[in-house]
Amino acid sequence: xxxxxVNVLAGDDRITGSLGAVAYGLAAIGPGIGVGIIFxxxxxxxxxxxxxxxxxxxxMLLGFALTEALALIGFVVPFVHx
Amino acid sequence: xxARQLLAAEGGNEFQAPGTEIFEWGPLWHGAPSWLTKPTxxxxxxxxxxxxxxxxxxxxxxLVPRGVQNVGEVGYLFVRDQLARPLIGKDGDKWMxxxxxxxxxxxxxxxxxxxxxxxxxxxxxxxxxxxxAAVVYVLMIFLSIKEQGLVGYFRNMMFPPGLPxxxxxxxSPIELLSxxxxxxxxxxxxxxxxxxxxxxxxxxxxxxxxxxxxxxxTPLGASLxxxxxxxTIIMTAFEIFVQALQAFIFTLLAASYIGGAxxxxx
Amino acid sequence: xxxxxxxxxxxxPDPESDADHRxxxxxxxxxxxxxxxxxxxxxxxxxxxxxxxxTSALLPIxxxxxxxxxxxxxxxxxxx
Numbered sequence: 001x002x003x004x005x006v007n008v009l010a011g012d013d014r015i016t017g018s019l020g021a022v023a024y025g026l027a028a029i030g031p032g033i034g035v036g037i038i039f040x041x042x043x044x045x046x047x048x049x050x051x052x053x054x055x056x057x058x059x060m061l062l063g064f065a066l067t068e069a070l071a072l073i074g075f076v077v078p079f080v081h082x
Numbered sequence: 083x084x085a086r087q088l089l090a091a092e093g094g095n096e097f098q099a100p101g102t103e104i105f106e107w108g109p110l111w112h113g114a115p116s117w118l119t120k121p122t123x124x125x126x127x128x129x130x131x132x133x134x135x136x137x138x139x140x141x142x143x144x145l146v147p148r149g150v151q152n153v154g155e156v157g158y159l160f161v162r163d164q165l166a167r168p169l170i171g172k173d174g175d176k177w178m179x180x181x182x183x184x185x186x187x188x189x190x191x192x193x194x195x196x197x198x199x200x201x202x203x204x205x206x207x208x209x210x211x212x213x214x215a216a217v218v219y220v221l222m223i224f225l226s227i228k229e230q231g232l233v234g235y236f237r238n239m240m241f242p243p244g245l246p247x248x249x250x251x252x253x254s255p256i257e258l259l260s261x262x263x264x265x266x267x268x269x270x271x272x273x274x275x276x277x278x279x280x281x282x283x284x285x286x287x288x289x290x291x292x293x294x295x296x297x298x299x300t301p302l303g304a305s306l307x308x309x310x311x312x313x314t315i316i317m318t319a320f321e322i323f324v325q326a327l328q329a330f331i332f333t334l335l336a337a338s339y340i341g342g343a344x345x346x347x348x
Numbered sequence: 349x350x351x352x353x354x355x356x357x358x359x360x361p362d363p364e365s366d367a368d369h370r371x372x373x374x375x376x377x378x379x380x381x382x383x384x385x386x387x388x389x390x391x392x393x394x395x396x397x398x399x400x401x402x403t404s405a406l407l408p409i410x411x412x413x414x415x416x417x418x419x420x421x422x423x424x425x426x427x428x
Binding site for chain 1: 372375376379387408411415
Binding site: 242 | 367369370373374377378380381382384385386388389414417418420421424425
């Protein structure tokens with residue numbers, strides 16, 4: 001296993017295996033952090049100003065949709081460029 | 083158990099991470115009928131456990147609950163106050179039997195993933211996630227057509243008001259596919275994928291611990307094995323949380339679909 | 349019925365919040381399936397056109413366009 005890792009790092013061997021899965025794993029990091037930030041800050045905002053619940057919630061959903069879109073692009077890219 | 087089998091099967095000198103073969107179980111014993119595998123046994127056991135638990139809790143209800151009836155009532159109140167009433171509305175209590183049995187059946191099936199000897203969440207086979215989702219799906223379509231009429235259902239679903247007419251041509255296919263096909267699909271896949279990945283993660287760390295601590299004990303590998311051991315415990319605790327959460331989310335979605343069918347204005 | 353104290357404290361106060369809560373749960377859980385379906389419809393259309401015309405650029409374009417349309421749909425349904 002170590003030898004394989006060294007080979008991959010040295011670049012003298014072709015990377016094999018399900019590279020699409022690795023790519024999606026990397027692509028999911030950013031949206032994962034983003035969704036966490038959106039809902040965390042959203043809950044904080046609601047806790048500070050409960051009377052703005054509806055506005056905050058709607059903006060939370062929109063931000064979530066935009067971030068989720070990035071994750072889904074990452075999900076589709078391995079199918080688009082195999 | 084699965085780790086030991088795996089290592090025996092590999093026989094090699096190099097560490098092999100467990101793959102999807104840990105989900106493939108043949109018939110229970112030699113000569114058993116081919117459908118009688120470990121997952122079906124787990125599902126049957128879950129049914130028996132859920133039925134037995136609620137039989138013990140509610141067969142002879144007392145005005146002042148004692149013992150197991152207390153636990154059953156807390157579970158009932160949880161499902162009613164968190165799911166049925168907020169998501170279906172005032173007529174939510176009518177749907178309590180369905181939601182209650184769905185929640186506890188899936189919860190027990192999931193928790194089988196951390197019960198010793200069993201250690202396989204049944205929904206990590208997608209069939210056991212598809213069937214409850216399909217039941218909810220058929221119920222949702224039936225209720226929608228009953229409440230809103232066939233034309234009204236498709237009008238509410240495909241044509242959200244307040245858009246220019248030409249945009250409907252572009253957006254209606256998205257709505258149709260999302261509501262008719264992808265809803266039950268994501269409903270089933272959420273449960274399946276969480277259980278599948280969780281079981282794989284636990285099996286991976288357990289294999290690491292077993293391989294580096296028992297099979298090939300070296301000074302350098304021992305720390306890795308110890309890390310795997312600790313991570314197995316942490317991940318098992320995390321899995322208990324995820325399993326309960328996924329049962330909750332599955333029931334939440336079921337209640338949300340039923341509520342959406344009964345109250346189409348939202 | 350059983351525990352009036354529990355159902356009052358910590359719950360949302362106003363009576364119309366049930367419908368609100370329902371709408372929020374519906375929206376939050378159907379956004380991923382909207383986005384996926386937008387990508388599937390227009391990405392699939394692009395894929396078919398690619399096969400028909402022999403090009404290779406229409407599938408990614410379709411995916412992005414479908415995603416944008418699905419986002420607009422989400423905005424229209426839940427964002428206002």
